[in-house]
Amino acid sequence: MNMYTSAKPYFYGTGRRKKSVARVRIYPGTGEITINGRSIDEYFGLETLKLIVNQPFGATGTTGKLVSEATGLDIARYMSGAQGGDQQITARIACDEIDLLLFFRDPMTAKSNEPNDLDMLRLCDIRGIPVATNIATAEVLIHGLERGDLDWRNVGFESIATEALKDIPVRMISYGGSNHNISFLVSAYDKKRALESLSKYLFG
Secondary structure (H helix, E strand, O other), X not given: OEEEOOOOOEEEEEEEEOOEEEEEEEOOOOOOOEEOOEEHHHHOOOHHHXXXXXXXXXXXXXXXXXXXXXXXXXXXXXXXXXXXXXXXXXXXXXXXXXXXXXXXXXXXXXXXXXXXXXHHHXXXXXXXXXXXXXXXXXXXXXXXXXXOOOHHHHHOHHHHHHHHOOOOOOXXXXXXXXXXXXXXXXXXXXXXHHHHHHHHHHHO
């Protein structure tokens, strides 16, 4: 998000998701949200969608309460993890509605709902959702998010990968369970060139 100074200063940013592009301007004011000249109630008929717009951050019960108190952020609070909160988040991951997961856990103590945790992490791998399970990785991901390192998720991995490999003979393409789970078969001779090209397109 950048700031633009004019007669009426505002912050602006661009978001991309698959083939869609959204340009956002935030002006100082009442906090009212307008989308394409329409109010949020007119534009989004479902209360769930309004909740996602108004509360972009989500956490399980106690975690959400503590983060909200410490930061002042408006957190969408799910049930506690043991009561199904992890499964609520997992369902959103399955629908590709989460862009980044910070999942801190005690690695020394087993939990009764650990199978749910593994399912959540597995779905993140399927959907190509970046995950941090400790504070060090979280720092890296958050700084990467600020720099735009994760923007490739929003424009569709398939289109980026296809463009990156356009000059390399691809023998076969196979698709997994999501837009981010794609395999390209190239010859051993072209492997290094393919990896370098993908790295350049994805990470600059």
